[in-house]
Amino acid sequence: MQNWSIKDEIRDYWSLRAETYDSSAGHGIAKHAEIDAWGRLIRRHLGDGEGRKALDLACGTGVMTMLMHGLGFKVTGLDFTEPMMARARRKSDEANAAIRFLTRDAEETMEPDNTYDVIIARHLVWTLTNPDKAFSDWLRILKPGGRxxxxxxDFVRQHWLERLLPLLDRVFGKQQDGHSLLTPEQWAHHERIVGRVHFKDGIRADDTLRLFKSAGFGEMKIETDLADIRRSRGIKLLSRKGLASTLQHRFAISGRKPL
Structure with missing residues (x-):
């Protein structure tokens, strides 16, 4: 374990999580209404697909990759966790979708300069080890004017009520999501990673905005309330998932590469 880098820790953890990832609250997208809600958010920030080249960073099991494909983008999915990528490729094959997949580190894509019209990353930035370097790399591979x-x-600083939810699931025998099904060993693995990433105390919208500006992005669009996504899932405020979604600080921010 001592010889493992933080990257090895992250890759190993998400490899173990691949089987349950899509069932975790906030990760999988199952309902048509939720697909539509995500589509609205993406179009507000990135516009219509129209065959433009898109990169899905840390694509995981391909949830957003498939959604972007459905919106008409020519998509590349990039991730360094092979079990996750295997599930993404399976989804692509089943849909007969022409999606390109790359097994690489999202912090250092090794893609050519000025390649993509748009780049999307969901639930990635909070895990970065060198966010300034990553944002600079993403700016580099965007075409001028790309977004x-x-x-x-913030998946680190949990409200005390949120910490009780997995326990309540077990006590009352309710169906558990992917997070609730984590073993004590997996939770310990998760905590080791959190203690070593850059945003070990959690990430907020303001932190992310500073990264955009420091890298050289402009024309920012910021959403700090993703209630439309929550409503699309049919989640009621007083339900287990509704409470979890309401207590978490989630946001969407986009910026444009100068011409």
């Missing part, structure tokens, strides 16, 4: 969309949240 980067970050969808993320």
């Amino acid at each position: 980067l969309l970050i969808i993320d949240g």
Whole structure:
């Protein structure tokens, strides 16, 4: 373990999470209404697909990759966790979708300069080890005038009520989501990672906005209330998932590469 880098820790953890990732609250997208809501958010920030080249950073099981494909983008999915990528490729094959997949580190894409019209990253930035370097790389591979969309949240600083939810699931015998099904060993693995990433105390919208501006992005669009997404899932405020979604600080921010 001592010889493992933080990247090894992250890759190993998400490899273990691949099987349950899509069932975790806030990760999988199952309902048509939720697909539509995500589509509205993406179009507000990135516009229509129209065959433009899109990169889905840390694409995982391909949830957003498939959604972007459905919106008409020519999509590349990039991730360094092979079990996650295997599920993404399976979804693409089943849909007969022409999606390109790359097994690479999202912080250092190794893609050519000025390649993509848009880049999207969901639930990635809070895990970065060198966010300034990553944002500079993403600016580099965007075409002039291209946009980067970050969808993320503070998954570290939990409200005390949120910490009780997995326990309540077990006590009352309710169906558990992917997070509730984590073993004690997996939770310990998660905590080790959180203690070593850049945003070990959690990330907020203001933190992300500073990264955009420091890298050289402009024409920012900011959403700090993703209630439309929550409503699309049919989540009621007083339900288990409704409470979890309401207590978490989630946001969407996009910026434009100068011409």
